[in-house]
Amino acid sequence: MVNVLSTRTHWILQRVTGVILILVFVVHVLLEWATPDQAAGTQGPVVGDQFFEIGISFSPLTYQVFAIATLAILLYHGLKGVSNIVTGHSRELSDRTINLINTILLVTGVILFIQGVLIIRMVAGMQPGGL
Amino acid sequence: MSQEEQRVAAYDRGLVEDWWRWRNFEPGMWAWLLHGFTGGVILGYLIAQIVVYGAAYWLGEAAVVSAASTLGDSSVVRVINFAAFAAFVFHMFNGIRITLFDVAVGVDVQKQLFYACIILTVVFVIAGIPFFLPGVI
Numbered sequence: 001m002v003n004v005l006s007t008r009t010h011w012i013l014q015r016v017t018g019v020i021l022i023l024v025f026v027v028h029v030l031l032e033w034a035t036p037d038q039a040a041g042t043q044g045p046v047v048g049d050q051f052f053e054i055g056i057s058f059s060p061l062t063y064q065v066f067a068i069a070t071l072a073i074l075l076y077h078g079l080k081g082v083s084n085i086v087t088g089h090s091r092e093l094s095d096r097t098i099n100l101i102n103t104i105l106l107v108t109g110v111i112l113f114i115q116g117v118l119i120i121r122m123v124a125g126m127q128p129g130g131l
Numbered sequence: 132m133s134q135e136e137q138r139v140a141a142y143d144r145g146l147v148e149d150w151w152r153w154r155n156f157e158p159g160m161w162a163w164l165l166h167g168f169t170g171g172v173i174l175g176y177l178i179a180q181i182v183v184y185g186a187a188y189w190l191g192e193a194a195v196v197s198a199a200s201t202l203g204d205s206s207v208v209r210v211i212n213f214a215a216f217a218a219f220v221f222h223m224f225n226g227i228r229i230t231l232f233d234v235a236v237g238v239d240v241q242k243q244l245f246y247a248c249i250i251l252t253v254v255f256v257i258a259g260i261p262f263f264l265p266g267v268i
Contacts, residue, residue: 018226078174085167115185
């Protein structure tokens with residue numbers, strides 16, 4: 001179930017998603033700095049909730065694509081990282097236990113992703129002209 | 132002792148229960164531990180966000196807006212955001228360090244690169260104080 005991709009592919013994806021997340025982080029920080037603070041009406045450090053401040057700086061569709069892609073990449077990189085730590089450094093674990101852990105992580109990731117997408121779509125719908 | 136036993140013995144780093152063995156850790160071991168720890172902090176932060184806003188989601192739009200407003204104004208949440216930022220910065224720099232090793236760059240100076248990661252993290256964290264904690268400090 002969880003071994004659809006080869007170990008090598010996962011290894012490459014872990015690096016690629018890591019690089020993408022660095023780029024996303026830079027964009028995120030720059031946008032936060034550049035987004036006018038709705039409460040204070042000023043430019044600069046965001047006072048208030050960054051989640052929404054960033055959301056309103058995009059068109060709803062762009063925001064959704066960016067946020068959902070980031071969520072997917074974050075969850076993959078993070079949960080695969082947990083999998084690497086738990087399974088890669090525990091010689092005592094049987095293959096069955098490792099498969100069980102990976103399946104739990106996969107299911108957790110899918111649930112978190114679905115919930116995250118629902119939240120993102122709700123936020124996008126709150127904006128003027130939202131979907 | 133056979134060759135295989137010697138090889139295994141060379142990798143024997145003691146038991147996890149041997150608490151004081153951390154005093155013998157090399158920078159590479161600290162880097163590995165810190166990378167896992169900061170990764171866990173970042174993932175925990177992401178999951179906490181999804182759980183909190185997810186709970187509000189099922190209560191309706193007003194609850195999401197209320198949660199965002201309450202959390203945005205909370206000093207505790209700002210400190211948590213700042214801690215997540217610090218964890219992210221170290222994880223990012225050490226991730227670049229690891230990726231460099233993967234392409235056979237900088238392996239000979241891996242200790243120095245770890246110290247560079249620490250210094251860069253401290254610089255970025257200090258620079259982030261006015262950004263993340265405008266009303267706290």
